[in-house]
Amino acid sequence: MSQVVSQASTRPPRRNRRPHTYIGSTTSVCPVCRSLVPAKVLCQDGRVYFDKFCPAHGGSKALVEEDVGYYLEAVRYAQPGSVPLTVSMPARGGCPHDCGLCPRHEQHCCHPIIEITNRCNLDCPICMADHAGKFDMPEPAFRRCVEHLLGAEGSLENLTLSGGEPTLHPQLLDFIALATRPEIARVSLVTNGLRIAQDAAFCDALARSGAYVILQFDGLDAAADCALRGRDLVAIRQQALAQLEAHSIPCQLLFVAARHVNEHQLGQALDLLLQKPFILSLAVQPLADAREGIAVDPLDRLTVSGTIRALARQSRGVLRADDFFPLPCPDPRCVSLTYLLGTAQGEWVPIPRFADIRRHLTMLAESATIAPSQELEDSLHEIVSDLWSTAGECPRNERVVSAVRRLFEGLADRAKDGAAQRRVLETSAKSIFIHHYMDRHTFDLARVPKCCHQYSLPDGRLMPICTYNLFHRSREGS
Ligand code: SF4
Ligand code: SF4
Numbered sequence: 001m002s003q004v005v006s007q008a009s010t011r012p013p014r015r016n017r018r019p020h021t022y023i024g025s026t027t028s029v030c031p032v033c034r035s036l037v038p039a040k041v042l043c044q045d046g047r048v049y050f051d052k053f054c055p056a057h058g059g060s061k062a063l064v065e066e067d068v069g070y071y072l073e074a075v076r077y078a079q080p081g082s083v084p085l086t087v088s089m090p091a092r093g094g095c096p097h098d099c100g101l102c103p104r105h106e107q108h109c110c111h112p113i114i115e116i117t118n119r120c121n122l123d124c125p126i127c128m129a130d131h132a133g134k135f136d137m138p139e140p141a142f143r144r145c146v147e148h149l150l151g152a153e154g155s156l157e158n159l160t161l162s163g164g165e166p167t168l169h170p171q172l173l174d175f176i177a178l179a180t181r182p183e184i185a186r187v188s189l190v191t192n193g194l195r196i197a198q199d200a201a202f203c204d205a206l207a208r209s210g211a212y213v214i215l216q217f218d219g220l221d222a223a224a225d226c227a228l229r230g231r232d233l234v235a236i237r238q239q240a241l242a243q244l245e246a247h248s249i250p251c252q253l254l255f256v257a258a259r260h261v262n263e264h265q266l267g268q269a270l271d272l273l274l275q276k277p278f279i280l281s282l283a284v285q286p287l288a289d290a291r292e293g294i295a296v297d298p299l300d301r302l303t304v305s306g307t308i309r310a311l312a313r314q315s316r317g318v319l320r321a322d323d324f325f326p327l328p329c330p331d332p333r334c335v336s337l338t339y340l341l342g343t344a345q346g347e348w349v350p351i352p353r354f355a356d357i358r359r360h361l362t363m364l365a366e367s368a369t370i371a372p373s374q375e376l377e378d379s380l381h382e383i384v385s386d387l388w389s390t391a392g393e394c395p396r397n398e399r400v401v402s403a404v405r406r407l408f409e410g411l412a413d414r415a416k417d418g419a420a421q422r423r424v425l426e427t428s429a430k431s432i433f434i435h436h437y438m439d440r441h442t443f444d445l446a447r448v449p450k451c452c453h454q455y456s457l458p459d460g461r462l463m464p465i466c467t468y469n470l471f472h473r474s475r476e477g478s
Contacts, residue, residue, distance in 0.1 A: 037053060063300070084108040085152055099462075119169075121168060142171075148456065156184045173209055198239070224261050244278055273432070337433045411424060438470070
């Protein structure tokens with residue numbers, strides 16, 4: 001007996017192996033109190049998780065990306081940013097307290113958003129904004145936002161007016177007219193589509209204003225609408241689409257995608273994008289946890305790579321997962337995108353199938369949209385040359401070559417002004433963006449200094465959207 005005890009006591013204790021691989025660390029927030037807390041970045045079962053610890057509320061775990069390969073590859077797309085011409089806050093308390101921007105920010109603003117009202121005619125459970133109806137931005141404040149933006153940026157590819165529901169603002173059309181100036185290439189409006197569906201006179205005026213519409217379109221499923229938007233909007237969406245088409249108003253579909261709710265509708269949005277000439281792009285936002293409303297399951301949610309897979313699965317062969325690439329303008333883990341080129345035969349061919357996107361990253365590095373530019377012309381020239389040299393290797397090569405040539409010639413036509421060149425681009429190449437805003441589960445402090453999607457506030461501050469929603473919005477009372 002004593003011999004057995006002695007043998008057991010000399011055996012070294014066994015160490016347990018972790019069920020995951022540690023791949024890094026960052027700073028996130030506690031999902032309960034939103035204090036900044038350390039987070040380990042872990043890979044488990046091919047997925048990426050944050051494992052956080054808050055001294056007050058203990059540990060928590062959150063799914064960050066469904067495909068570790070995509071997550072690790074995305075980091076390799078990082079490119080240097082270019083800073084704004086001016087900043088409005090000193091660096092004092094450190095990230096994210098100094099947002100304004102502060103001099104430590106790494107990227108200028110290529111997607112500015114002005115929230116012109118907090119009134120709304122819906123009460124969506126997923127809304128980030130406080131739509132208590134207390135606020136319509138006065139015209140002098142709007143003018144200040146535009147002037148501050150132009151001071152920081154010099155010129156803008158796009159300015160988005162949002163809310164609340166911006167079509168409820170009594171001066172919306174005046175604001176669009178005010179922002180329509182040579183330094184701003186495009187003014188867009190994010191809307192739930194209710195007024196567009198029901199007010200033909202408003203659509204006439206909107207068409208004359210030249211504004212683009214970003215239409216909330218989360219599929220055509222009544223149950224999903226009730227979960228995400230609080231009511232069945234299927235008929236409204238169909239009416240809004242019909243009005244936009246009838247008025248030839250250029251449009252982006254904005255699809256908030258939620259696991260087990262409406263991810264099965266992504267293919268329908270893609271079909272619309274490819275079939276309808278007035279729909280120029282599709283933006284998918286995997287659902288982020290809002291201040292109130294739907295609680296996202298932090299361990300079972302849609303991420304960027306999950307959205308790519310769902311789109312590829314539902315595209316009936318048009319898209320593959322490797323057609324998407326991380327956008328290097330913000331942190332590349334924030335946004336993924338692809339472009340599809342239209343051929344004269346009515347096909348849509350993803351551009352990464354015939355062009356090495358990595359070689360043409362400069363045209364994408366500083367903006368989330370392809371804009372007419374010398375870099376783009378140079379890239380298209382190179383792509384045409386490459387396609388000629390590989391002629392015959394791809395069954396659709398000839399059609400693709402003539403589509404790229406048409407695009408190149410349209411852009412190189414010096415008789416065309418910037419707006420006409422932009423039209424050539426928009427009608428020849430459609431885009432799909434996947435942008436996953438961070439929330440109390442997935443917030444990663446390492447990403448925000450590179451953020452290029454920013455709110456413009458009347459006092460001149462520019463706020464990265466994720467830091468504003470998580471840290472500043474409640475203090476600003478909006
Ligand atoms: S996110 Fe940018 S602006 Fe905000 S504190 Fe950090 S570096 Fe400064
Ligand atoms: S808004 Fe958030 S998710 Fe989007 S680019 Fe900025 S930091 Fe990244």
